[in-house]
Amino acid sequence: MDEFENRKAKIEALRERGIEPYPYRFELTHHVSEFKEQFEALGDKQVSLAGRLVARRIFGKLIFAHIQDETGRVQIAIQKGHAKIGDTEEDAIKFAKKDLDIGDIIGVVGRPFVTKTGEKTVAVERIYLLAKGLRPLPEKWHGLRDREARYRQRYLDLMVNPDSREFFKNRALAISEIRKFFVENGFIEFETPTLQPIYGGAYAKPFETFAHALNSKLYLRISDELYLKRLLVGGYERVFEICKDFRNEGIDRFHYPEFTMLEAYAAYWDYTDMMDLTERLLIHLIEHFDRGETLEFDGQSAEVKRPFPRIKFVDALAEKLGFNPLDAETERLVEAAKKAEINGAEKMPRHKLIDKLFDALVGDHLIEPTFVMDHPRILSPLAKVHREDPRLVERFELYVFGMELANAFSELNDPIDQRKRFEALMELRGQDEEVPNEIDEDFLTALEYGMPPAGGIGIGIDRLVMILFNRPAIRDVLLFPQLRPKTD
RNA sequence: GGGCCGUUAGCUCAGGUGGCAGAGCACCUGAUUUUUAAUCAGGGGGUCGCAGGUUCGAAUCCUGCACGGCCCA
Numbered sequence: 326m327d328e329f330e331n332r333k334a335k336i337e338a339l340r341e342r343g344i345e346p347y348p349y350r351f352e353l354t355h356h357v358s359e360f361k362e363q364f365e366a367l368g369d370k371q372v373s374l375a376g377r378l379v380a381r382r383i384f385g386k387l388i389f390a391h392i393q394d395e396t397g398r399v400q401i402a403i404q405k406g407h408a409k410i411g412d413t414e415e416d417a418i419k420f421a422k423k424d425l426d427i428g429d430i431i432g433v434v435g436r437p438f439v440t441k442t443g444e445k446t447v448a449v450e451r452i453y454l455l456a457k458g459l460r461p462l463p464e465k466w467h468g469l470r471d472r473e474a475r476y477r478q479r480y481l482d483l484m485v486n487p488d489s490r491e492f493f494k495n496r497a498l499a500i501s502e503i504r505k506f507f508v509e510n511g512f513i514e515f516e517t518p519t520l521q522p523i524y525g526g527a528y529a530k531p532f533e534t535f536a537h538a539l540n541s542k543l544y545l546r547i548s549d550e551l552y553l554k555r556l557l558v559g560g561y562e563r564v565f566e567i568c569k570d571f572r573n574e575g576i577d578r579f580h581y582p583e584f585t586m587l588e589a590y591a592a593y594w595d596y597t598d599m600m601d602l603t604e605r606l607l608i609h610l611i612e613h614f615d616r617g618e619t620l621e622f623d624g625q626s627a628e629v630k631r632p633f634p635r636i637k638f639v640d641a642l643a644e645k646l647g648f649n650p651l652d653a654e655t656e657r658l659v660e661a662a663k664k665a666e667i668n669g670a671e672k673m674p675r676h677k678l679i680d681k682l683f684d685a686l687v688g689d690h691l692i693e694p695t696f697v698m699d700h701p702r703i704l705s706p707l708a709k710v711h712r713e714d715p716r717l718v719e720r721f722e723l724y725v726f727g728m729e730l731a732n733a734f735s736e737l738n739d740p741i742d743q744r745k746r747f748e749a750l751m752e753l754r755g756q757d758e759e760v761p762n763e764i765d766e767d768f769l770t771a772l773e774y775g776m777p778p779a780g781g782i783g784i785g786i787d788r789l790v791m792i793l794f795n796r797p798a799i800r801d802v803l804l805f806p807q808l809r810p811k812t813d
Numbered sequence: 814g815g816g817c818c819g820u821u822a823g824c825u826c827a828g829g830u831g832g833c834a835g836a837g838c839a840c841c842u843g844a845u846u847u848u849u850a851a852u853c854a855g856g857g858g859g860u861c862g863c864a865g866g867u868u869c870g871a872a873u874c875c876u877g878c879a880c881g882g883c884c885c886a
Contacts, residue, residue, distance in 0.1 A: 327858070328823065328840055380849070387846040404846070427839075441847050464824040464838050466850055471824085473881045485824090578883090668886055811862095811880060 332426055332459045339424060339454070344411065346457040351375050351432040358396035360437070364445045367437045374399065374447060375432040375455060377484070378425060380465060388421050389446075392431060400446040401433050408435075408449040417452045428458030476806050493804060495614065496790045500567065502613055503587060503786070506606055512563040512589055517552035519545060519568070525768070526550030526707070528759040529572035532582075544762075545571035550707065550781070551768045553590050554736065557779055558771040565589035567786065578798045579728060581806070585786040594780030595709075595735040596719045600696055603723055603731055603782065604631050607694065610793060622726045623797035627693040635696040638683065639717065645686040650679050651701060651716055658682065674753060676703040691724035706746040708734035725792050733782035740772035 336346045354373045355363070376394035386405035391398045408417040425431065432453040440446050463469040468485045475482040475489070482489045504514065522541065524531040526548030536543050549566050556564045570586045591598065611620070611629055620627050643649045646661055658678045662670035665685040670678065679701060688697070699717045702710065708718035719735035737743050747764045754760045790802050800806040 331840075382848050382851050383845080384848070384851080385845040387848085389848045389851085391849075400849070402847080440849090442849075444847095444849075446847095461823045461839055466838065467825045469824070470826095471820095471881090473820090474824090476881090481824095575886090666885095809880065 328461050329459055332457065335424060335426075336457055339457075344424075344454065346454055348453070348455060351453060351455055353432075356396045357392075357394045357399040360399055360447070361397070361445055364437055369436055371434060371436055371450070372447065373432060373434045375430065375453075377458075378427055378429045378431050379462070381421075381425075381427055383422055386418060388418065390421070392433070400440070400444050401435065401449050402438075402440070402446050403449045403452060409451050411451060411453045417449070421452060425452075425454065426458060428460065428462045429454060430456035430458070473808070476800060476808055477811070479804055492794055492796065492802075495794055496802060499610060499614070499790055499793060500585075500786065502610060503606070504567065506609055507565045507587075507589060510563070510602065512565045512591070513561060514565055514567070515553070515556055515561070517546075517549045517556075517566055517568075521546050521552075523761060523763055523765045524548075525761045525765050527570075527572075530574055530759055532571050532573045547572050548586070548783070549588055550783070551765055553588055554776060554779075554781070555768065555771045557590055557592055558774055558776045562592040562777070563590070579788065581787070581799045581803060583807075584799075587784040587786055588782065589784075590736065590779050590781040592777040592779050595778065596698075596721055596733050596780050599733040599780040599782045600635075600721055603696075603733070603784075604633055606784075610789075614793060616793065620725075620792060621795050622792050623795070625692055625726060627726060629694055633694040633696055633723070635698055635721075636687075638697050638700045641687045641697065642679070642683050646682070650682065676701070676753075680704060688722075688724055688729065689727040692726055694723060694725045694730075696721045696723055703749075705734065706750050707737055707743075709737045709739075710742070728788050728792070729785070730788050730792070731782055731784045733780065736776070736779040736781045738772060738776040738778060740769055743772055744769055 339346050352373060353375055354371075357374060357376065360367070360372060360374060374392065374394065376392035376399075379391050379393045379398065381388060381390040388403040390401050390403070392401055403417055403421045405416060405418040408421070409415060410417045410420045432455050433447055433449045434451040434453075435447040435449040438446055438448045463481060463485050469475055469478075469481050475486070483493065484490075507514070520534070520536065520543040522543055524544040524547050526546075527550070529547040531544040531547050534543050534545065535541070546568075547570055549568060549570070553564050553566060565588060567585065567587045569583055571583050572580075573582060574580065576582065589602075591602075607629065608631060611617075618628060618630060620629055639649065639651060646653075648657065650658060655675050655678070658675065659670045659673075662673070662678055662682055662685075665682060667678075667681050667685055670681075673681065683697075691697070698721045699711055699714070700708070700720045700722075702716055702718050705718040705720050708720045711717035711719050721731075721733050722729050723731040723733075737746070744764075747761075747769070750760055751764060787799050787802050791797065791799065794802075796802050
């Protein structure tokens with residue numbers, strides 16, 4: 326009989342003895358961390374704790390075991406003549422030896438005491454089975470190492486790898502902290518559609534679906550930009566949203582088709598105000614999580630100090646190329662792209678060439694948080710033309726450890742110019758499959774009613790938590806990454 | 814899409830040149846009232862990712878496929 330069958334048999338045996346292996350409720354007085362923190366003050370007071378039985382050492386008439394709850398592990402001691410099964414008067418020593426298994430969820434009622442070796446322990450008076458576990462836990466010493474298993478069965482990873490449990494909690498706390506930061510800065514969080522009839526606000530291949538009730542094709546959002554801007558038109562002045570965006574593209578260490586994005590827009594701001602907000606946010610998070618002045622990521626380190634260095638897109642690229650990319654013949658850019666080992670350069674539209682060249686020659690090498698400013702106009706159809714140079718737009722991207730972490734504009738609010746930019750973009754359709762399916766006329770109508778001048782930003786939350794907590798692969802910051810179905 | 818690497822017990826991993834499939838943890842039986850990777854004695858557990866091929870004989874060599882990882886596109 327294998328372990329699974331063995332444990333299943335125990336369920337029936339327990340029920341026959343009147344012990345329910347899946348009862349409804351248990352009254353806790355303390356979590357493990359509270360029990361340990363309040364230990365001295367507790368004196369001889371009765372406590373009750375619950376958690377998963379994760380280790381057990383049997384000495385005949387005495388058993389030491391550890392239970393694990395969300396806050397940590399604590400030792401419990403079950404002594405013959407002192408501990409009873411549940412609410413009965415039956416001695417619990419044999420129950421704890423034979424009926425319980427490592428992996429079961431149990432509750433204990435008992436009193437604090439310190440062992441010979443000084444460990445804070447619960448002397449058990451009553452022990453309750455709260456949920457029988459049927460499967461053996463992964464190895465107690467090495468935990469669950471296999472990456473595939475950790476992704477496919479994240480619950481096991483969380484159960485046995487404390488690092489993993491801590492990280493995902495921190496991710497959640499970071500997102501709460503980001504929300505708090507924006508709210509404290511006067512922003513209101515709104516919810517905009519995930520299903521959109523026209524995908525826009527970014528360049529990306531969308532996921533498509535069909536709504537029977539509307540008899541129409543819909544797309545999962547690649548961005549929420551055009552909806553948040555409608556809210557500015559409607560009269561809200563500072564808006565943001567943290568949501569999933571979907572891009573039907575490749576998966577690698579830095580890209581995943583379903584990712585978490587923050588977008589925020591502030592009326593009467595320009596991109597310099599957004600830069601200031603971005604710096605403050607990043608510094609705030611680093612301080613909140615006590616990460617020090619130097620971030621470590623994937624074997625590299627970066628000093629994070631205000632103000633972040635600021636470089637100009639065109640100047641930085643021109644320096645690497647030896648010529649100005651804006652004036653250069655396209656052939657010259659193709660040649661440079663080949664030299665930089667960018668594949669498929671011949672077929673690339675000009676804007677893409679410049680984008681790829683920038684990443685390869687400049688962006689990938691920006692380790693410390695750096696603002697790259699004032700991009701060529703063609704790359705940025707939603708940004709306002711630069712107030713000093715009409716070939717550029719007012720835009721910045723924040724690069725950290727070679728990754729693009731944020732993207733912000735002085736938002737284009739001139740409806741005539743916006744229409745021209747969309748039309749220019751539509752001419753690229755066919756050349757570039759990431760161009761939107763059609764012009765969002767309703768968005769243009771909204772702009773025609775007047776949108777205040779505004780600064781806007783998008784921040785990749787997955788990447789942000791990657792650098793904040795030094796997790797160098799995006800799958801390691803996602804709880805349940807998609808994998809192909811496993812066959813045998 | 815291309816290159817390289819991996820897949821062996823529930824988990825962590827060994828298994829030169831082809832020759833009876835192993836260890837530790839976990840599990841089962843017994844002993845054990847201060848252990849904490851408890852200890853001692855004994856025991857059970859395998860479609861070696863899947864499918865073919867070569868061979869007297871394949872976990873091992875070859876081919877294809879699946880899944881995963883890393884790098885490139």
